[in-house]
Amino acid sequence: MSPYTITAEDTYEAAGPPSGPLPWHLALISGDGGATLDAGLAGLKARFENGPVREDVPVRIRTAGAPGGGHRGAVLAGDGGASELGAKEVAVQAAPVAFMFPGLGDHYLDMGRELYRDFAVFRAALDSCAEALTPELGLDIGEVLFPGPSDRPGGAAAPAVDLRRMLGRDTEPESADERRLNSTRLAQPALFVIEYALAKLWESWGIRPSVMIGYSLGEYVAATLAGVLSLPDALTLVARRAALIDTLPQGAMLAVMLPEEQVRPLLGERVSLSAVNGPEFCVAAGPVADVAELERRLVEQGAVSRRVRSTHAFHSSMMEPIAGPLTELAATLTLNTPRIPYISNVTGLPITDEQATDPGYWAQHLVSPVRFADGLGSLPAGNLLLETGPGQTLSSLATVVRGSEAGTVVASMRHPLERQSDTAVALKALGRLWLGGADADWDGFPVESMEVTAADEHAAPADAARALSTTEQELHALWARLLKTDQLPLDISFFELGGNSLLATRLILRIGRTFDVDLSLRQVYEFATLATMAAAIDTLRTGGDLAALADQGAGSSHTGSSLARHTLPNGLEISHQNEAETRHFYEDIFDHRTYAKNGISIPDGATVVDVGGNIGLFTLFSHYEAKDVRVFTFEPAPPLFKILSQNVAEHGVDARLFNIGISDTETEANFTFYPRSSGMSSFHPDADEEKHNLRTIIANQQRAGATEGGDQLATYADELIDVRFEAIEFTARLRPLSDVIREQNIERIDLIKIDVQKSERQVIDGIADEDWPKIQQMVLEAHDADGEVARLVQLLQDRGFTATAEQDELYVGTDIHNIYAVRGA
DSSP states (O other), X not given: OOTTOXXXXXXXXXXXXXXXXXXXXXXXXXXXXXXXXXXXXXXXXXHHHTSOOOOSSSEXXXXXSSTTOSEEEEEEEETTEEEEEEEEEOOSSOBOEEEEEXXXXXXXXXXXXXXXXXXXXXHHHHHHHHHHHHHHHXXXXXXXXXXXXXXXXXXXXXXXXXXXXXXXXXXXXXXXXXXXXXXXXXXXXXXXXXXXXXXXXXXXXXXXXXXXXXXXXXXXXXXXXXXXXXXXXXXXXHHHHHHHHHTSOOOEEEEEOXXXXXXXXXXXXXXXXXXXXXXXXXXXXXXXXXXXXXXXXXXXXXXXXXXXXXXXXXXXXXXXXXXXXXXXXXXXXXXXOOSSOEEOTTTSSBOOHHHHTOTTHHHHHHHSOBOXXXXXXXSOTTOEEEEOSSSSHHHHHHHHHHGGGOOOEEXXXXXXXXXXXXXXXXXXXXXXXXXXXXXXXXXXXXXXXXXXXHHHHTOOOTTOSSOOOHHHHHHHHHHHHHHTOSOOOTTSBTTTTTOOHHHHHHHHHHHHHHHXXXXXXXXXXXXXXXXXXXXXXXXXXXXXXXXXXXXXXXXXXXXXXXXXXXXXXXXXXXXOSOHXXXXXXXXXXXXXXXXXXXXXXXXXXXXXXXXXXXXXXXXXXXXXXXXXXEEEEEOOOHHHHHHHHHHHHHTTOOEXXXXXXXXXXXXXXXXXXXXXXXXXXXXXXXXXXXXXXXXXXXXXXXXXXXXXXXXXXXXXXXXXXXXXXXXXXXXXXXXXXXXXXXXXXXXXBSEEEEXXXXXXXXXXXXXXXXXXXXXXXXXXXXXXXXXXXXXXXXXXXXXXXXXXXXXOGGGBTBSEEEEXXXXXX
């Protein structure tokens, strides 16, 4: 048994310090140059991957080369191996850090349990708060947070948690422990205690805020750290405020994806504006029946809204009955001017001395909307943003509201959907602040110098099947630096390991400097594995002919063995084919919510048909959008079907997958698959049209400023277009959709999505008359050849749908349109 295991007989009090070294270690590296840093990173990763981590301290700074170097890297090591967190040259001017404290919503049982076990500062802060709260609450808040024994090993990942539960869409009832934590009387002091203890942990690591912002209850934590409230007074105020709220009637809250000026006229007399979280993200709150009526009217208007999981209508007029008692309570406490600036939720501006010392401020805060978007805008530019509490909600809001000014945004506690150790997440966050050049007291960590050797600089993969040639070793180092991993098999493509077009252009420059050869972008795609690229470099250095090398078996960037992994901005980890496409699909489906904005919704228990599943992002969206969703997904390309299957299995989607195409008749046909532009793969290839569309899309992205490294890519524009359409031919089976509907006994289709690259008409024609009434909503990508979009819209209207067509700004100048159809709308 691990010394960090908590057995069934152990209790909350027994979760004390580990009996040995922590199972995680963060190595912060400082180098005097890029090459020295790379060598140091490689050496550390090799050291940590050779055996379990047994460091005597959780964090140590290593210097490679001359001390005080401006190049920084970080490696997080655990019993499962080591991962490089990044490497960069930091600015001379250190970046101040802003603390962001979340409100209720992302809290969960056992949040911070491993931090309590592993770090004495966190444990002491939580224990002192728990002791002070016991007379107010009549219980130990620690037992509410950590209600039972954990069978999780100290170094293991956190247990898998159903994302649908976090979104309020699961079918399982809350446990008794969850109900207790979620009660307002206990949830608010519990969250305060965790955030305060976490802030104290960060301070012990030398990270102190230059400014703070809290969301709702989070402002109480900011006020405490700023010295406005003493800790005992803050705990009293938070606990008694929560008890007062608990006496009020229950209410409801509704998130509305509209700007404030459009939301206010819809509220009526009894519903209040509760929060403004973004340019098109507000929250309304009020009595349950009135909020339900608002929700109904928003649906009629086609506006997107979603219930917020809440027991009361926080920051609304329903809080007014306790405003007086809260003011009276605050008047009995000592209120001081702030020592650290923080942002007021009431105004969205820095708190003034008059507000901070006014007992009536907390009552005003109770009944006023949280102006969080304004508050984010009031934070100084250039600050690193550190979310100091559970989840990543505030990090997401900051990224949206501040845009390009958001800079580095770091979450320091796991979200329940993440399968990570609490300690690992916190140490990783510290590593990101190091890489971001945070203004911190780094002198508090032990320092040691590193000996950097040539062997470190060109470290070969540990599992190499044969000794690498000199060229392979040097090329391996270049790949590892760009791809942020040294797990680089000889026979897997650069692009299947996570490379993309921009990284390829950077690789070309580094190959030129290292080997003094000119490799074209086309040749990077053609000789895309470590072995073939090294052979190509050796051939060029000796004046040989690459054509002969290609004839020997090189010549494709697609090996059919993609190992590329990607973490989406919402925290979901997936396998994928192409980073640029994945990013576009994510923004379209999850971020911009294009479907929802056009009146498309997925109810609980829905049946969804995904024709043209690709790697499965829409299938995953359907799974997480509502509970008990069943999906039928069709993808004819074997490489995509393989990745689709991996993603569906990993996320536990209730899906039936079909490695076939959908058409109007049962047959076989040639399918042209483009590994680098999989979304344009087609049964009806037209290279000129597809290249035109891609050129236009890239130009639109560059005009919108959405293409990273646009200038670098422009240099290789023609080559890039050609290599993006490297084609692989498959023979695919085609079937009419109605045949599958009949075989699978599908009685109702709540939504069908069709994205099949010029085959949409055949898919539509393959739906039998008796199956059309089963379909409630349809989204399809259509190519407007000779008025085809208008004809499809008319066809859907004749079938009883309200149908509209639009063209995304990204596709202006192409023939690509989207059609949205809702039955009877």
